[in-house]
Amino acid sequence: MERKHFLTLGAGLTVGGLIGKSALNGENISGAKTKISDYKFDPEKPFPISPEGDVNHPEQDGPYWDFIRTLFPLKSDLTFLNNGTMGITPYPVLEALNKSFHHIAENGAYPMHDGSFEENLGQILGCKGSELAITKNVSEGVNLACRAISLKKGDEVIITLHEHVGGCAAWLYRAKTEGIVLKLAALGATAEETLNNIKSVKTKNTKVIAVPHIPCTIGQVLPVNEICAWAKANGIISAIDGAHPLGMLQMNLKEMGCDYYSGCFHKWLLGPIGTGFFYASEEILSRSAIHHVAAYSVDKFDMSTIPPSMGELVNKTARYSYGTFPGPMYDGAKAAMQFYQKIGPALIEKRVKYLSKEVMNGLMEINDNPSLKFPVIEVLTPSEDASRGAQVGFRIHEHPSKIASSNAQVTKEGTPIAITAISQSLVPGTSTPQASQRFCDFARKNNVILRYVAENNIHCVRVSTHYYNNKKDINRFFEVLQMFLKEEGWM
Secondary structure: OOOOOOHOOOOOOOOOOOOOOOOOEOOOOOOOEOOOHOOOOOOOOOOOOOOHHHOOOOOOHHHHHHHHHHHHHHHHHHHHEEOOOOOOOOOHHHHHHHHHHHHHHHHHHOOOOHOOOOOHHHHHHHOOOHHEEEEHHHHHHHHHHHHHHHOOOOOEEEOOOOOOOHHHHHHHHHHHHHOEEEEEEEOOHHHHHHHHHHOOOOOOEEEEOOEEEOOOOOOOOOOHHHHHHHHHOOOEEEEEEEEEEEOOOOHHHHHOOEEEEEEEEOOOOOOOOOOOEEEEEEHOOOOOOOOOOOOOOOEEEEOOOOOOOOEEEEEOHHOOOOOOOOOHHHHHHHHHHHHHHHHHHHHHHHHHHHHHHHHHHHHHHHHOOOOOOOOOEEEEEOHHHHOOOEEEEEOOOHHHHHOOOOOOOOOOOOOOEEEEOOOEEEOOEEEEEHHHHHHHHHHHOEEEEEEEEOHOOOOOOOOEEEOOOOHHHHHHHHHHHHHHHHOOOOO
């Protein structure tokens, strides 16, 4: 977003005022026609439109990115900025799903699990295919890691104050039923501060660190390489919740040095819902417990012996993959991996980080508006490049008119006074859960999809930008935000 763009938007803007002709109609900026029906995705062949300068300048909305947008079924009147919950599935993935389902139905084909999927995924994740297991989602992987680790009463596990319930419920349950102790670490404004916060809660009883790579709340990127190196040096097992990085950031699990890692395909990799993976390093596998044993867990069994006998657990993480292989879903996930690799992990990371920075810069400029008497926006995501990915979390402050005033004045600098609102003590220019939630509801009514995050009492708005988003989407977001702030009495 151009500097001061938000501050110069006119009062007469309408809901559709900043929306240009959508790339989805088959026309890109250059005027060239690109019809979906004219293009068939082939991972072995180049796209019909070359990135050229877009590769080195991913911030440029040009013909290449317009073409990429045409490969998504997203409605042209919808501004989708909630990729952190669920990504939009591109046409090649939908086609792969359809083809696989039809193949099974037409031929009576049983989906076979030969390990090739894990090998392909390992190339993206920087690990061996034998270190990966197929799961349904991150929560399943987190539970596998949690139960794989032997712990006793009084042993400590470090988690953060920004956990998703799917990433911490397994640990909470063990704390409740087995007496393990959870130590809470706060996130810092920088990667170094976050690492120091984690180190500060360690004691001689700390056995595990189970933290998110990117928390679901404000999208902050944790220094997982440094965290895992510190953990290993101190004899602490690392179990990382990786719901968000795959498809957003370049990854190398071996370089990261974690013991366990749980991820999914339906967010940033844009694969089908119900597809995930679980990583257990070769080094940790021999010490990992297993609580469910099924088709891919053992090398052999014999029911003809008395008593029936079973061989050994397979010496690979696939021992944690159970039952019939969900072939069509993972054919879709395979297509998502091919699509991701076709565009390129490095280019995607540059693109999404640029777009999120545009959002962050625009939000931080709002408080500079000279017409504002009080702060309006509280940006929660660190501005440090190493701590920022494709998401920005922020809170909206409550307008003074909605707070019972004590006749005292509060300056823009935030001179503290006690003012009582309904159910809480506030000062004008203080954020409330209600204000942020009202904005998300308002945005949805205006076809802008965001996420209101209530987890851990964070109560913020989360904006998630992906590479198929563009500056029009960002402009539309700020247009709707301005409409909301005017309605609230701020402007």
